[in-house]
Amino acid sequence: MAMIEVNKLHKWYGDFHVLQGISENVEKGEVLVICGPSGSGKSTFIRCINRLEDYQKGTVFFDGKDIHDKGVDINKLRAEIGIVFQQFNLYPHLTVLKNVTLAPIKVKNAPREEAEKLALSLLERVGIHDQAHKYPAELSGGQQQRVAIARSLAMKPKVMLFDEPTSALDPEMINEVLNVMKDLAREGMTMLCVTHEMGFAREVADRVIFMDGGVVVEQAPPDEFFSNPTHERTKAFLKEIL
Amino acid sequence: MRFDVVFKNFDYFLWGAFPEGPLGGLAMTIILAAVSIFLAFWVGLGFGLMRNSKKPWLRYPAMVYVELVRGTPLLLLIFWFYFLAPVIVGYSVPELQTTVVALVVFTGAYIAEIVRAGIMALPKGQMEAARGTGLSHFQAMRYVILPQSLRNMIPSFVNQFVSLTKDTSLASTIGVLELTRCAEQVSNRTLNAPMEIYVTILIMYFVICYCLTSYSRRLEKQLSRYQARDR
Amino acid sequence: MNWGAPLARPSKETEPALNYQFDWQLVLSGEYAQWLTDGVLVTLEISAVSLLLSLLLGTIVAVMRMTRFKPLEWLGLAYTEFFRNTPLLVQIYFWYFGSSQVLPDVINKWLYAHDFEFAAGVISLTVYTSAFIAEEIRSGIFSIPKNQLEASRAIGLSFIQAYRYVILPQAFRIIIPPLISQALNLIKNSSLVMVIGVMDIFYMAKQIESYSFHGFEAFTVATLIYLSISLVVSLCINLYDKHYLRQISY
Numbered sequence: 001m002a003m004i005e006v007n008k009l010h011k012w013y014g015d016f017h018v019l020q021g022i023s024e025n026v027e028k029g030e031v032l033v034i035c036g037p038s039g040s041g042k043s044t045f046i047r048c049i050n051r052l053e054d055y056q057k058g059t060v061f062f063d064g065k066d067i068h069d070k071g072v073d074i075n076k077l078r079a080e081i082g083i084v085f086q087q088f089n090l091y092p093h094l095t096v097l098k099n100v101t102l103a104p105i106k107v108k109n110a111p112r113e114e115a116e117k118l119a120l121s122l123l124e125r126v127g128i129h130d131q132a133h134k135y136p137a138e139l140s141g142g143q144q145q146r147v148a149i150a151r152s153l154a155m156k157p158k159v160m161l162f163d164e165p166t167s168a169l170d171p172e173m174i175n176e177v178l179n180v181m182k183d184l185a186r187e188g189m190t191m192l193c194v195t196h197e198m199g200f201a202r203e204v205a206d207r208v209i210f211m212d213g214g215v216v217v218e219q220a221p222p223d224e225f226f227s228n229p230t231h232e233r234t235k236a237f238l239k240e241i242l
Numbered sequence: 243m244r245f246d247v248v249f250k251n252f253d254y255f256l257w258g259a260f261p262e263g264p265l266g267g268l269a270m271t272i273i274l275a276a277v278s279i280f281l282a283f284w285v286g287l288g289f290g291l292m293r294n295s296k297k298p299w300l301r302y303p304a305m306v307y308v309e310l311v312r313g314t315p316l317l318l319l320i321f322w323f324y325f326l327a328p329v330i331v332g333y334s335v336p337e338l339q340t341t342v343v344a345l346v347v348f349t350g351a352y353i354a355e356i357v358r359a360g361i362m363a364l365p366k367g368q369m370e371a372a373r374g375t376g377l378s379h380f381q382a383m384r385y386v387i388l389p390q391s392l393r394n395m396i397p398s399f400v401n402q403f404v405s406l407t408k409d410t411s412l413a414s415t416i417g418v419l420e421l422t423r424c425a426e427q428v429s430n431r432t433l434n435a436p437m438e439i440y441v442t443i444l445i446m447y448f449v450i451c452y453c454l455t456s457y458s459r460r461l462e463k464q465l466s467r468y469q470a471r472d473r
Numbered sequence: 474m475n476w477g478a479p480l481a482r483p484s485k486e487t488e489p490a491l492n493y494q495f496d497w498q499l500v501l502s503g504e505y506a507q508w509l510t511d512g513v514l515v516t517l518e519i520s521a522v523s524l525l526l527s528l529l530l531g532t533i534v535a536v537m538r539m540t541r542f543k544p545l546e547w548l549g550l551a552y553t554e555f556f557r558n559t560p561l562l563v564q565i566y567f568w569y570f571g572s573s574q575v576l577p578d579v580i581n582k583w584l585y586a587h588d589f590e591f592a593a594g595v596i597s598l599t600v601y602t603s604a605f606i607a608e609e610i611r612s613g614i615f616s617i618p619k620n621q622l623e624a625s626r627a628i629g630l631s632f633i634q635a636y637r638y639v640i641l642p643q644a645f646r647i648i649i650p651p652l653i654s655q656a657l658n659l660i661k662n663s664s665l666v667m668v669i670g671v672m673d674i675f676y677m678a679k680q681i682e683s684y685s686f687h688g689f690e691a692f693t694v695a696t697l698i699y700l701s702i703s704l705v706v707s708l709c710i711n712l713y714d715k716h717y718l719r720q721i722s723y
Contacts, residue, residue, distance in 0.1 A: 050374060052370055052373065052374060075373075075376045075377065075378050076376065077376075078373060078374055078375065078376045079375065079376030080376075082374075082375070083370075083371075083374040085367055085370065085371060085374075087365070087367050089365070089367035089368060089370065089371035090371075091368065091371070091372075091386050091390070092390065093389050093390045093393065102375075102377075102385060102386075103372075103375035103376055103377055106377055106381050106385060107375070107376040107377055107381070148371075151371075151375065152374075152375065154375075155375055155376060309703075309704070309707075310700065312703065313699060313700040313702075313703030313704060313707075314661070314696055314699055314700060314703075315661040315662070315664035315665075315675070315699060316661075317664045317665055317667075317675065318664060318675060318692070318695065318696055318699065321675075321692065322692065322696070325688060325689075325692065404558065408558075408559065408560040408561070409560070410560075411560035411562040411563055412560075412562060412665075414562070415562075415668060422560065422562060422563055422566075425563070425566075426566070429566075429570065436566070436567075436570035436571045436574070437567070437570070437571030437572070437574040437575065438571075439571075440563060440566050440567035440570065440571050441567065441571070443563055444555075444559045444563055444564070444567060447558070447559045447560055447563065448555055448558050448559050451558035451559065452554060452558045455554075455557075455558055
């Protein structure tokens with residue numbers, strides 16, 4: 001059984017048909033990179049998976065459960081699916097450490113010491129344990145994004161969603177974030193990444209998906225995807241960004 | 243200039259006939275304002291959160307309350323309470339309590355608007371990030387949204403407190419012995435120095451309100467450093 | 474007549490609510506309806522006159538605050554700070570009871586021969602509102618980013634042209650909604666002038682209550698009139714916001 005099963009997913013914003021029937025399976029441990037022009041629905045697609053966006057038609061199964069089922073506790077579900085945003089969205093009124101420990105303490109009722117121990121080890125893993133007591137505004141963009149990744153990992157998620165995690169970063173900070181993501185991929189985390197970092201895709205992705213106009217136009221393993229794209233739209237897109 | 247009238251009655255302006263008689267004057271004005279802002283904060287917070295709710299049965303009553311109160315002059319509202327309270331509860335309600343209720347109902351509506359706008363002003367990503375890690379809507383409000391937005395609202399609350407302090411002067415119209423009423427009494431008794439008397443109490447109000455206003459401006463500058471922004 | 478005295482508590486305060494006989498016809502037709510209409514007209518009249526005057530005075534004070542001439546700047550600052558930070562009611566008492574001490578006798582005589590209450594009401598409302606309007610105008614112009622001025626100077630517009638074609642048109646769009654809500658505040662604030670005997674709508678409702686003991690109906694009508702004015706004004710602001718404000722984003 002796949003970890004995530006998406007079947008014929010449709011979503012409308014008013015009259016605008018953003019997602020026009022997406023079907024996709026993601027296996028445990030798989031790293032999926034989703035690319036496509038802006039407005040193609042790629043962000044909306046991954047945000048549907050933890051129901052930050054609602055959809056109107058189709059089904060999404062996570063770990064065998066329909067996420068739209070009445071019996072599903074949406075907060076529990078979200079705790080198992082981490083998400084990292086383009087804008088980091090750290091809580092500016094809390095220190096780095098508290099940003100990371102808030103959800104474990106409030107959602108999982110973890111004891112404070114335990115949560116802090118976990119948080120510090122995660123911060124070490126993303127390379128910023130010495131900044132634990134600073135406020136987000138005192139960190140650089142790349143550091144903030146790494147804190148955001150640690151914040152998601154603190155909930156020990158089964159899947160991580162990345163919504164253009166490097167698009168808001170200055171160029172020199174992109175790699176520090178990508179390296180953390182690569183480590184994560186090599187450790188076997190199931191990941192869905194919306195990104196235009198094709199180097200990252202080549203290196204760690206199992207599969208690359210190209211979306212345009214609310215549908216999946218083409219998908220293939222990275223070697224094939226980059227060396228031998230079949231669809232005209234994919235070719236045009238790759239020519240633009242490479 | 244007959245400022246001797248002012249000097250002779252200055253203690254009356256400050257605290258009325260206290261301690262021999264009832265407390266009044268500026269002391270009463272400050273007490274009225276402080277008690278009312280405290281109560282109005284909770285009323286306003288409740289209705290402000292209701293106005294942001296997705297549930298229509300919470301949102302619409304709050305909307306009606308805010309729009310009704312904000313569309314009515316305070317003097318009319320005070321009079322409504324003064325006029326209706328005895329009819330509703332069946333016995334005569336003291337002027338002081340009537341005034342506090344009217345001021346709380348009035349200011350609560352304005353604070354509800356501040357709260358609503360303050361919450362809306364936070365970037366959407368804050369709520370998404372909180373919900374994304376599994377916090378419930380209530381938890382996200384309690385630990386992520388409100389701590390930030392309430393802090394950003396402090397200057398607006400202080401400004402509302404300034405308005406409220408000025409508004410307490412309307413209590414004089416139903417006979418509450420606060421600063422304005424005390425001034426009227428002295429003016430009616432002495433008859434020869436209304437200008438000196440009113441200039442004096444204008445300055446007294448000004449000192450208090452201006453200090454508060456400057457304080458809120460300082461806060462605003464300090465706070466602007468910590469805000470989450472859409473980038 | 475002692476206008477400074479508190480409003481009298483309604484005379485039938487001990488009468489249980491159930492015995493109250495509603496008589497809407499009483500206030501909606503005949504003499505009392507005429508009183509209420511007169512009251513509405515006075516409210517509108519005093520608000521309109523005060524609004525025009527305070528727009529004028531407010532602009533002057535705002536300009537004073539933006540000149541680089543220190544004494545004028547300070548005077549403008551003192552004006553806005555003082556009148557914004559003191560209660561309107563006390564300002565009304567000051568102008569009504571205190572002004573005769575400072576004004577020359579000729580003017581006093583003239584004022585007393587004419588409608589002194591109305592004049593004192595207009596002066597108080599104008600001074601109070603203009604202080605707020607001056608602040609809105611100033612902060613509206615200040616909120617236009619500096620680079621707008623720089624950009625327009627860079628393409629060769631003169632200082633005056635830059636203000637005329639770039640800064641002021643943008644500032645107006647920002648200033649107009651707060652100005653409309655100031656106008657609304659002015660209308661609501663005008664209810665205070667009844668304490669010095671200006672026969673506005675609230676005063677008339679009060680009169681009806683003391684003549685007929687049907688205050689409930691009279692006050693309901695007065696409240697509804699204020700509410701409908703506010704409603705119309707907030708609709709205007711919303712429409713305005715929707716049409717114009719979205720065009721501006723930096």
